[in-house]
Amino acid sequence: MKNTLLVVPIVAGAAGLICIAVQTRPALARTQSPEELLAQGRHLVTNVALCGDCHSPRLGTGGFDRARWLGGAPIGFNPVVPMPWAPVAPPLAGLPGRSDAEVVALLTTGARRDGTAPLPPMPAFHLSEQEAAAVVAYLRSLGPTP
Numbered sequence: 001m002k003n004t005l006l007v008v009p010i011v012a013g014a015a016g017l018i019c020i021a022v023q024t025r026p027a028l029a030r031t032q033s034p035e036e037l038l039a040q041g042r043h044l045v046t047n048v049a050l051c052g053d054c055h056s057p058r059l060g061t062g063g064f065d066r067a068r069w070l071g072g073a074p075i076g077f078n079p080v081v082p083m084p085w086a087p088v089a090p091p092l093a094g095l096p097g098r099s100d101a102e103v104v105a106l107l108t109t110g111a112r113r114d115g116t117a118p119l120p121p122m123p124a125f126h127l128s129e130q131e132a133a134a135v136v137a138y139l140r141s142l143g144p145t146p
């Protein structure tokens with residue numbers, strides 16, 4: 001009887017500790033499938049960072065020319081005050097002539113790897129490495145615009 005009284009709290013206590021240990025274990029980083037990475041990249045490009053607003057050509061009606069989505073485009077507006085300005089946004093579809101690493105560096109730091117930055121109106125993005133990798137995976141998946 002005396003032993004039972006002792007054993008029950010010990011067992012209950014041990015079980016409690018195990019529960020706490022399981023709950024407080026840091027969430028293991030779940031590996032994203034390639035499809036999830038692409039979907040995240042598409043979402044960031046299309047709905048969050050709006051890369052297409054500058055990098056996609058438009059039709060006469062003002063809508064995007066979907067056949068040339070992210071195929072590079074002239075910037076259709078001017079700065080309000082004179083400043084260094086890039087009149088053209090280069091093609092992003094397929095990321096022609098660019099390595100994954102250089103685009104990830106640009107999107108995580110806002111600058112190129114040599115420390116220089118693209119001219120306005122290209123924004124200085126500060127994405128996480130993971131978000132930048134998703135954007136690169138999506139852009140690469142598009143293949144170059146014909």
Ligand code: HEC
Pocket residue numbers: 044045049050051052053054055075086087088089090092103106107112117118119120121122123125135
């Ligand atoms: C407001 C307009 C605008 C938006 C939005 C924009 N860009 Fe740009 N981007 C530009 C312009 C303009 C340039 C050309 C800059 C230059 O020639 O110096 C450029 C250049 C670039 C370059 C080439 C950089 C280099 O080394 O010369 C990459 C890569 C790029 N953009 C990726 C992106 C991505 C990815 C997004 C979305 C996450 C994005 N841009 C959103 C306007 C924009």
